[in-house]
Amino acid sequence: MSLLEVAGLTKSFGARRVLRDVSFSLGEGEIVGLVGANGAGKSTLGDVLAGITAADSGAMTLLGHPYAPLSAEDARHLGVGVVEQLVRIDPGLTVAQAVFRGTTQAGRPQSDLRRQAQVLLAEVSLDVDPDTLVGDLPHFVHGVVEIARVLAEDTRLVVLDEVSAALLPVEVDGLHAVAGRLSRQGRGVLYISHRLPEMLAVVDRVLVLRDGRIALDSPADALDPVQLAAETVGEQVPLPTRRVTPQPAPADEAAVLPPRRVASDEVALQVRNLRVPGAVEGVDLLLHRGEVIGLTGHRSSGVGELVGALSGELPAITDELLLHGEPRSLGSAAGDELLRLPAYRPDEDAYGVDPGETIARTLTQEQWGALTDVRKEIATLRAVIRTVHQMDVKTLSIRTMFGALSGGDQHKIALARWMASSAQDVLVLHEPTRGLDVRARQQVRRMLDDATAHGTSVVVVSVDPDELAECCDRVGIVSGGRVARWIDTTQLAADAVRDRIVEAATA
Numbered sequence: 001m002s003l004l005e006v007a008g009l010t011k012s013f014g015a016r017r018v019l020r021d022v023s024f025s026l027g028e029g030e031i032v033g034l035v036g037a038n039g040a041g042k043s044t045l046g047d048v049l050a051g052i053t054a055a056d057s058g059a060m061t062l063l064g065h066p067y068a069p070l071s072a073e074d075a076r077h078l079g080v081g082v083v084e085q086l087v088r089i090d091p092g093l094t095v096a097q098a099v100f101r102g103t104t105q106a107g108r109p110q111s112d113l114r115r116q117a118q119v120l121l122a123e124v125s126l127d128v129d130p131d132t133l134v135g136d137l138p139h140f141v142h143g144v145v146e147i148a149r150v151l152a153e154d155t156r157l158v159v160l161d162e163v164s165a166a167l168l169p170v171e172v173d174g175l176h177a178v179a180g181r182l183s184r185q186g187r188g189v190l191y192i193s194h195r196l197p198e199m200l201a202v203v204d205r206v207l208v209l210r211d212g213r214i215a216l217d218s219p220a221d222a223l224d225p226v227q228l229a230a231e232t233v234g235e236q237v238p239l240p241t242r243r244v245t246p247q248p249a250p251a252d253e254a255a256v257l258p259p260r261r262v263a264s265d266e267v268a269l270q271v272r273n274l275r276v277p278g279a280v281e282g283v284d285l286l287l288h289r290g291e292v293i294g295l296t297g298h299r300s301s302g303v304g305e306l307v308g309a310l311s312g313e314l315p316a317i318t319d320e321l322l323l324h325g326e327p328r329s330l331g332s333a334a335g336d337e338l339l340r341l342p343a344y345r346p347d348e349d350a351y352g353v354d355p356g357e358t359i360a361r362t363l364t365q366e367q368w369g370a371l372t373d374v375r376k377e378i379a380t381l382r383a384v385i386r387t388v389h390q391m392d393v394k395t396l397s398i399r400t401m402f403g404a405l406s407g408g409d410q411h412k413i414a415l416a417r418w419m420a421s422s423a424q425d426v427l428v429l430h431e432p433t434r435g436l437d438v439r440a441r442q443q444v445r446r447m448l449d450d451a452t453a454h455g456t457s458v459v460v461v462s463v464d465p466d467e468l469a470e471c472c473d474r475v476g477i478v479s480g481g482r483v484a485r486w487i488d489t490t491q492l493a494a495d496a497v498r499d500r501i502v503e504a505a506t507a
């Protein structure tokens with residue numbers, strides 16, 4: 001039976017028409033994937049379903065009854081809940097309080113909530129004590145707590161908005177198990193994601209949102225990730241290829257291409273026997289000039305602490321630490337300058353950007369009051385427009401507020417701003433392509449290639465095997481506080497690298 005019917009939904013934000021005549025249906029027990037380029041309107045559609053945003057026109061029915069929620073609370077009472085990717089739960093709440101917050105049960109004694117929370121936590125296969133404080137949970141678990149909250153009411157339809165984006169492959173498997181259980185209970189799931197290979201493994205059907213319309217409604221087993229990527233952006237996208245070490249440009253191209261250097265034998269960063277007490281047992285790293293290495297591992301593998309030590313967030317000990325041949329310390333060796341590699345994180349408080357600031361100001365390094373030369377100002381604005389075009393940001397104006405952009409478009413602008421302002425040539429990037437569509441992923445790769453061709457060396461830290469396969473020259477699998485294995489990505493096709501990373505990380 002049809003659970004949800006959507007007919008002719010439209011939604012605009014000012015002059016930006018986001019949804020145009022969107023119609024589809026979703027059956028009981030069906031898991032439907034929703035994909036589209038960044039800014040295509042996926043979250044907007046999810047928000048309309050979940051009562052967070054009102055459509056301008058169109059109609060919906062839920063289990064045959066007219067459905068027009070007035071608020072998120074109203075939608076939950078009527079049976080539709082949404083789980084967003086970057087959900088932030090008050091760290092002072094217990095898990096039981098978090099599960100029931102915003103519901104009719106909120107405010108009841110912990111002893112009452114505990115028992116009921118246990119049932120819901122079992123439904124989402126989350127093995128934590130309901131008395132645990134949310135602040136003591138790893139951040140990725142918040143999304144699963146949020147799914148339990150959605151189930152605290154008689155939810156018929158669950159919208160998962162990029163919940164898998166920050167998950168390790170094994171955690172994605174856990175999320176898929178939860179989705180499968182919801183489906184067997186007859187609930188519907190709308191699964192929004194940019195991680196296409198994984199998404200295709202769990203959904204029954206896929207909807208592609210393009211130019212505000214449903215451009216494709218297809219059974220999942222009739223699609224492969226490459227076809228789906230092409231449908232998403234409306235054109236063939238080359239298969240993700242392994243990274244090729246940038247070569248110097250031929251003389252006649254030198255005028256149009258930036259000067260490129262070969263990733264040299266020159267060592268940018270050398271680390272011997274790095275230890276973080278209780279987490280990292282002795283790691284050696286060698287990063288060449290112009291090289292991109294990846295690091296990945298389970299939450300308790302020590303990878304977080306290893307990278308935290310490199311960026312100066314955690315004290316650590318090394319036998320030797322050289323940055324461009326110069327000794328550095330990690331807070332223990334007196335006298336040597338501290339190593340603090342700059343680190344970009346996509347989920348850090350709105351990327352450290354003021355959401356009320358315009359795109360133009362966000363991408364401008366100078367203080368605007370200081371722009372007194374009109375030619376300089378024109379050049380600055382041209383550079384802003386070039387970045388917005390290159391990164392394919394969906395906006396009608398560079399005066400749009402950063403906070404009004406889609407999640408993926410915010411990430412692109414924030415990363416471009418961060419890369420441009422970074423004064424150092426050895427960088428750490430956490431998940432540089434998280435939440436980005438296939439074309440944007442390529443643009444980020446181009447940005448990386450450009451930076452490495454100019455001698456920058458990068459450590460990419462990621463949970464996403466496709467991202468590691470596409471961006472890195474070598475990938476280190478961290479396990480038990482050591483780099484258990486290095487995978488050389490330059491020897492293999494991207495999907496073979498992906499398989500090896502998943503296999504090694506799961507072993």
Ligand SMILES: Nc1ncnc2c1ncn2[C@@H]1O[C@H](COP(=O)(O)OP(=O)(O)OP(=O)(O)O)[C@@H](O)[C@H]1O
Pocket residue numbers: 013016018036037038039040041042043044045394395404405406407408409435
């Ligand atoms: N509150 C708002 N005010 C103005 N514009 C908005 C608002 N919310 C969304 N938009 C615009 O609507 C468009 C669609 O955004 P939406 O977040 O739905 O895209 P998306 O498909 O989920 O993208 P992504 O994959 O990047 O998350 C974007 O161009 C965005 O700028």
